[in-house]
Amino acid sequence: MSPVTDRVGPRHNPTAGAALPVNLRDLRDEAWRRLDPAHRDYFTGGAGDERTLRANETAFDAYRLLPRVLRGGGERDLRTPLLGGTLSMPVLVSPTAFHRLAHPDGEVGCARAVAGADTVLVLSMAATTPVEAVAAAMDAADRPGRLWFQLYPQPDLGFTESLVRRVEAAGCRALVVTVDSPVLGRRERDLRNGFLDLPPGLGCENMRDPETGRIRDIVLDADLDWPRIDWLRGVTRLPVVLKGILHPADARLAVAHGVDAVWVSNHGGRQLDGAATAVDALPSVVDAVGDRVPVLLDGGIRRGTDVLTALALGATAVGVGRPVLWGLAARGEPGVRQVLDLLRADLGQAMTLAGAVRPADLGPDLLNRMPR
Numbered sequence: 001m002s003p004v005t006d007r008v009g010p011r012h013n014p015t016a017g018a019a020l021p022v023n024l025r026d027l028r029d030e031a032w033r034r035l036d037p038a039h040r041d042y043f044t045g046g047a048g049d050e051r052t053l054r055a056n057e058t059a060f061d062a063y064r065l066l067p068r069v070l071r072g073g074g075e076r077d078l079r080t081p082l083l084g085g086t087l088s089m090p091v092l093v094s095p096t097a098f099h100r101l102a103h104p105d106g107e108v109g110c111a112r113a114v115a116g117a118d119t120v121l122v123l124s125m126a127a128t129t130p131v132e133a134v135a136a137a138m139d140a141a142d143r144p145g146r147l148w149f150q151l152y153p154q155p156d157l158g159f160t161e162s163l164v165r166r167v168e169a170a171g172c173r174a175l176v177v178t179v180d181s182p183v184l185g186r187r188e189r190d191l192r193n194g195f196l197d198l199p200p201g202l203g204c205e206n207m208r209d210p211e212t213g214r215i216r217d218i219v220l221d222a223d224l225d226w227p228r229i230d231w232l233r234g235v236t237r238l239p240v241v242l243k244g245i246l247h248p249a250d251a252r253l254a255v256a257h258g259v260d261a262v263w264v265s266n267h268g269g270r271q272l273d274g275a276a277t278a279v280d281a282l283p284s285v286v287d288a289v290g291d292r293v294p295v296l297l298d299g300g301i302r303r304g305t306d307v308l309t310a311l312a313l314g315a316t317a318v319g320v321g322r323p324v325l326w327g328l329a330a331r332g333e334p335g336v337r338q339v340l341d342l343l344r345a346d347l348g349q350a351m352t353l354a355g356a357v358r359p360a361d362l363g364p365d366l367l368n369r370m371p372r
């Protein structure tokens with residue numbers, strides 16, 4: 001049914017009487033029922049008192065929209081050019097660890113769903129599936145180029161460079177360097193549960209040492225600095241994205257160091273508790289960066305209107321982290337597909353109601369209030 005010729009009434013309401021899920025929280029509840037409590041806490045939780053975790057979602061509540069009317073425009077066009085490719089919508093999948101802990105479909109199931117939705121999966125360095133197998137799933141779905149790789153640069157530069165070569169050879173199209181994790185945040189749920197290790201049979205397959213074949217531990221490196229970003233840019237021609245920027249001065253430095261995109265994020269409230277929410281930090285980062293590189297954002301995106309708000313504030317696209325894990329844990333690959341389809345439909349409807357045909361039509365004039 002075309003969104004612009006919607007007929008009214010329960011008979012024509014495509015969701016009336018339909019099976020759940022009707023929104024992402026339905027999948028969250030389903031996932032929570034299925035997951036082992038310690039794993040649920042790992043996927044759900046944040047650092048410290050979880051202030052930033054909660055605020056990521058509620059920050060979007062502060063925004064009210066000023067829809068435009070009588071603009072016509074027919075079908076919405078959600079396509080979004082980004083770093084040399086085009087996403088079918090301004091939503092991509094943020095890197096999250098341990099997909100096979102959520103569901104046996106794991107990262108391959110996630111990749112198939114992302115390929116079907118024609119957007120991008122950022123594969124976590126802490127993935128439980130080798131990057132080559134995930135890339136093969138994308139290729140099989142005829143969607144090469146929909147895979148990026150998230151990197152925690154390791155103090156062992158030789159290993160880091162060999163991993164970059166491996167990721168390039170697999171066909172990943174960008175490197176997302178996570179810069180908000182000089183140490184792991186204090187996740188008190190995990191401390192209470194004693195959640196430390198993956199069960200036997202699961203491991204970080206991309207951390208295999210090329211010489212010994214053994215899986216190395218991921219080192220979160222408190223010595224990581226700007227010269228290391230310069231070094232990384234020197235060893236690869238892939239676009240480099242910095243994920244975990246909140247301060248506008250860092251956004252300016254990122255551009256000065258030649259990075260290809262800036263990703264505003266507080267790691268879903270899992271690192272520095274009390275950090276600003278992504279959506280509140282976004283405007284000054286957008287201001288600092290100007291048109292020089294795209295600005296991405298994640299943290300608390302649960303609705304089409306959240307996507308709309310972030311884009312109106314100047315983001316080019318947004319990431320979703322936990323909702324994808326909910327879909328995966330609840331239903332495997334089809335659950336991830338549902339998460340992406342629900343967000344797409346919700347965003348399309350919100351844009352229609354706001355009078356925007358394409359993402360480029362979204363600007364700060366559509367926001368009634370600009371929290372600071």
Ligand SMILES: Cc1cc2nc3c(=O)[nH]c(=O)nc-3n(C[C@H](O)[C@H](O)[C@H](O)COP(=O)(O)O)c2cc1C
Nearest residue numbers: 043094095096097124178267268299300320321322
């Ligand atoms: C269970 C879990 C694991 C995560 N693992 C990683 C990771 O390996 N690398 C990374 O850069 N970010 C990781 N993140 C952070 C996400 O990329 C993203 O920033 C965050 O989840 C966005 O917030 P949202 O969950 O509210 O969408 C993880 C988040 C969660 C919830």
Ligand SMILES: O=C(O)C(=O)c1ccccc1
Nearest residue numbers: 097126181184218267270
């Ligand atoms: O759990 C996380 O948020 C995360 O980023 C991570 C870091 C190292 C290993 C596994 C996950």
